[in-house]
Amino acid sequence: MKYFFYSIVLLSFLSCKNGEKVEKEETSNIVEKKGEKKIIQDEKTESPQVHLKSFDGLADTTFIRLADYSADFAYDMRYATENNFLKAKVYDCSECYTRVKTAKALIAANKDFMEKGVKIKFYDCYRPNSVQYKMWKIVPNPQYVANPVKGSIHNKGGAVDITLVDMDGEELNMGTDFDFFGKRAYHDNMDLPQEILDNRKLLKETMEKHGFWSIRTEWWHYNLSSASNEKIADFKWDCE
Template sequence: MQVYKVLLCVIFFLIPFSVSAQKKQQDKISPIEQKMLDQGLVNIKTLNPEILVELKYATPDNFMKKNVYGELTHAYLQPEMAKKLSRASSFLQQEKPDFKLLVYDAARPNSAQYKLWDALDDLKIPPRSKTQYVADPKIGSNHNFGCAIDLTVVDENQKPLDMGTSYDFFGPLAYPRSEQEMLRQGKLTSKQIANRNILRKAMIKAGFTVNTTEWWHFDGMSKKQARAKYGMIK
């Protein structure tokens, strides 16, 4: 009986700290992320903690060489997209139990889309070719509706698989549609293409579609569908 009383005291003592810890965690959400939550998007890792996240545009490790996202450090998607991604993670681990998905980009505010669009001028990308790499912010990317995901696969040491190019590589070497030609030219290896297919197989099985010019990019629905169903993330 004495032990029971002690346990009750411990439980009641810890409850305030538990509530305080939860509140502290909620307080860490930045205004931009709170706005995304208010729009109905969900944090991918709350749905599936097995999925790894490293938002490239929240670091200098991107083609702009600077942090574009500021306080946006978590990956968000529309709920149905997040569920698809969680299924893709499960399909991957059924085939490769030690492998995991690593997310590079997810929902993107349209304000950041303008920064990416303008950065292409600094790279001397011709205006007529800009939309091949970044969607015109006036129209929006599927990322701007929370319906697209950029990602790769990591091995048991959490090292990204060799996909033949880095993330955001500009050129045919990154194009899924050009893989066989790149293979014939000796610019891609069969192993690199096989690694891409590991990712592709899981994503397609979960209901995503492949982007023809970016091995890392997958859409959960068409842009027309996304625009009709969801508002743009500002």
């Protein structure tokens, strides 16, 4: 009789534990139905949340890391590699910094691009003036590299080198690679396939709408008009 009593208690205990296990599994999946919509969340499969920073309290001239303020851009920072016209790595690590006012204009422009199914991809952003000296030492030709004594708008945190990619990360056809120095990269070269002309037009008109201007010989280069008078900077970011 004693053994029979213990068996009953043990079975009851196991039934309770199994009930608790089922309840936990069910509450780890929250399914909300609204019409035909289903929202499913699972702790095991949920993507990590990106915690973005706010511009509140920052001066327009402050340097910021763009990825901290928007997760909607793509990056291929060429000067942090040897895949550039210098054939040399001149940045210690790959980062995109700009001044706050440049970042705000870029985020606004990117919002317009994303409504059309594309987004900005960066090749270069703010460039410390010491890096400009490195580039000048490799290619001391003002046709390709701005003289570091006068500096570039890149050194002021107001210039970016960009292209457009679709939402899968595929680059739109712009006719040449970044830093191609030849007539095919000129904005006023109309002797190109219509697809290329349309892609460049989309890039140029949208950037101009948000306060940027281009240079005739480089389809990828854009300067923020209000940053032209900023001082040349040599702020350097930390590499992890």
